[in-house]
Amino acid sequence: MWIKALRREDLTDTxxxxxxxxxxxxxxxxxxxxxxxxxxxxxxxxNMGYNVTGKKIRKVSAL
Incomplete structure (x- = not known):
């Protein structure tokens, strides 16, 4: 479940x-x-970098 939550395809054993x-x-x-x-x-x-719909959150700079 952790790997699924992380949404990382590049995870190796190391x-x-x-x-x-x-x-x-x-x-x-x-x-x-x-x-x-x-x-x-x-x-x-x-704070996983995506919202509940699964879309990536785009960071916006403050003005």
């Missing part, structure tokens, strides 16, 4: 082994326990 996801992608600031599969933070879901 990238997955050493990769990290920062706290801003979790509601509580950290991932849930491995066994707590019903917790909202079991999979990262905040």
């Amino acid at each position: 990238k997955m082994k050493y990769g990290r996801i920062c706290s801003r992608h979790f509601h509580s600031g950290k991932p849930a326990a491995l066994k707590d599969t019903t917790h909202p933070d079991w999979v990262p879901s905040k």
Whole structure:
């Protein structure tokens, strides 16, 4: 589920082994326990770079 949430096609075994996801992608600031599969933070879901419709979010510069 994590890989699906990340929407990264370039993930290799090495990238997955050493990769990290920062706290801003979790509601509580950290991932849930491995066994707590019903917790909202079991999979990262905040600030993922896309919205709920699946479209990429385009960043717009402030004027």
